Amino acid sequence: MKSKLPKTTLKRSVAFCGLGLMLASGSALADYAPLSIDSPYAFGDWGGSRTQLKNDGVDFQVNYTMESASNFSGGYNHSTTARYTDQWAFGTTLDLEKLLNWNDTQFQTTITSRNGQNLSDYINDPRSGGLSSVQEVWGRGQTWRLTQFWLNKGFFDHAVEVKAGRVTVGEDFDAFQSNFQNLAFGSGQAGNWRGDRWYNWPVSQWGGRVKFSFTPEVFLQVGFYNQTASNYDTGNGFRLDTSHTEGNMVPVELGWQPAFGADKLPGNYRVGMYYSSMKGDNYSSYRDGQYGEQNHAYGGYLLLQQQLTSMDGDNQRGLGVIVQAVMNDHKTSKTDNYQSVSFVWKGPFASRAKDEIGIGAARIHVNDDYGNMLRQTNRDNGVNDYNNPTYLPIQSGSEYDYEIYYNAHLTSWLNLRPNLQYIASPGAVGEVKDAFIGGISANINF
Template sequence: MTRKRFRARALVAALAILPLCAPWAAVRAAPLDPGGDYALGDWAGTRTDLARQGVRFDLGYVGEMAHNLSGGFREDGRLAYADQFHASLSLDLERLAGVNDADFKVTLTNRNGENLTGERLVDPATGGVSSVQEVFGRGNVTRLTQLWFQQGLFGGALEYKLGRIPLSDDFATLESRFQNLYLGSGQPGNQAGAVWYNWPVSQWGGRVKVQDGARRYLQLGVFDQNPENLDPDQALDLYRHGSEGVITPVEVGWVPDKGPGGLPGKYKLGAYYSSAEATDYEDGGTRGRRYGGYFVVQQQVSAPHGDRRGLTLFSQGSWHDPDTAYVARYLSAGASWRGPWQGRPRDELGVGLAYAEIGDAYVDSATAGNPLVAGPGAAGYVPPQSDEWNAELYYGIHMTPWLTLRPNLQYLVHPGANDAVDDAWVVGTTVALTL
């Protein structure tokens, strides 16, 4: 482990164990209690008491293992492991300071690990599309991921949020436990990652939301478009010069507790516009805009026990400006069953399928030089890309309230959207800990 990586892990580890250094925790905490809510214990009740007063600690770990069984660009088997620690402090300012319906939150994340998709599954000449380890990405580094203030006004009818915020916190959100990147939440950021920054990257901005008692809402965000936020060397900086414009997402939605069939659901339709300069693959120049749209639908359709257990269906999709997009179109669908067995009420079974299509203008631009080289395999040759399919089946084993294991099987058709690469089978496991 490099010295830089060691320091990064040590920082997050220190945040995670700091509360345990209190005298009461050292004497009376019960970590690893199989009936407790946290792996590090409740600090002899202090953690719960602090939450009642408005101070909440959220500490967690996610690790994702992936091994290629067959197929892909390089067919020799490889076991890759990527992980993330996060440490959050949330303050209920109404309880602490009398500020009506207001909250403050700060979060640090630390990512480390290896990328099976890039190392084995796709041709380096084209790069990847999705990833079989969604927790990998944006550098092995400690980042400032959240630093925001939020307040509701007029009984919650109007809400605003200001600070350092990942767009995926509030826009195009979906409840998902898949390990494949293209079956998770915040999909516009996975297809348009050059302008839409998902967790763990954040940017300065704000969001305003108006909503009614039926949980229908309209929200609008304005965020600084600054590529410096992607630089791992600047991951803890509050601000760096380099802004290239703004990205403005807008979303209308309905998130009922009792939707069709009297069951909870999510229905969202959104769009985004970026004023940052973008490459125009159609004419080879640049343009000062980039845009796209998306939808999210998620609905529980059965509740045999009258609660959140049962079958939930979902679908989501995105479309991006074909002249500037790498991925022009995306669509996914799937299902999850919470509590599939009578004796395992918190286990979950999930299956999903995702499709992504590379933009024609991008492909034409990337392969324009191919007639000048000897052919496939020659230096400078770029394989043409078309589409990629990702499928996953997982089973989540709820070991304790704070530990879940999710073994999964994934199948990729045309990894890297390259027809010349063999379809790939990947087996994996997600480890999720609430610390």
């Protein structure tokens, strides 16, 4: 572990040196000075050039996200420890209607880099691993990736959209915005509990989707995604071939995005299902140390998001609720179902109109057949003592995750979120003590 510290320190030093060099050129910036409270960018508006470029069809995004978490008590490793992880995202959006006169056409490219360490590795029994993560930005490998490289084209006055290229499933399906640090409360939950089939950000694959908008509020979309397992591997973030293709995944989603009442309270309602032609082990067929069957995978999900109240007629403030559920097949899925409910209060105080408070609870259930497979393996190996290093901890029942956070909107380019989390039955292993976690995350738009 010590050997990683110099590399981490070097990366952060390079990042802050880059920041210093750009701030040193601040005299050339006019409209929004660097570090201005009202500027949407920490580096300012480049003397108005950045806004002009965006108006002309070229929009740059540079975003940094950090998440730190400390184990106050409980978990597999009872000693107090803390871990830090982060993500850089460098993106460019091109409005090709403005640039090339291609009607209703956009191009997006995004490169990401994830670094750091995961506190959940210490909370969960290392022999079994966990289910959720107390630092959602850590997952999918600590490496550079080409996360987005796609073209989106609208037809018939935007009634039909076609997107194709290197894409992530969760940017279109089961999607919404979230500021929770625990993985169990964010967007794309269908992919979090079926990660071997459904690749969320930052892992991309060749694919796309067709979206049909029947009205401004109602849409249906169908996706098609190539499943090449090597896309997931660390070091393959820029691998663009489809060798060793194992199948394809097809999600279908029906969405409704209404606005209720005089204050036009926004809603985001989605129901969907997916099918994967990639085969996996059937846990119920486990006998004599091997699986007797392999099956395709399928599942469904539900997302209900609704702003319930407004404050002083402003629908950007008020209380909202988010309900999520996922159901996966019982043959090939380790986690066969999931549910969560969370509440977000935006603009809780008149003097802090862009702050927010969030609180959520989630349940992640382990497939009974998966737990039975673990029990059978231990019997076959002749071990029944949890403290035996060769014993496979039985993951059975559910893990429960809870979080409360306060998002402080410090500037238009900086948000800071302290949070508290409680993990009951980490990894759904009964022998592991409940964990109490303190965290803090931040988002910076450069």
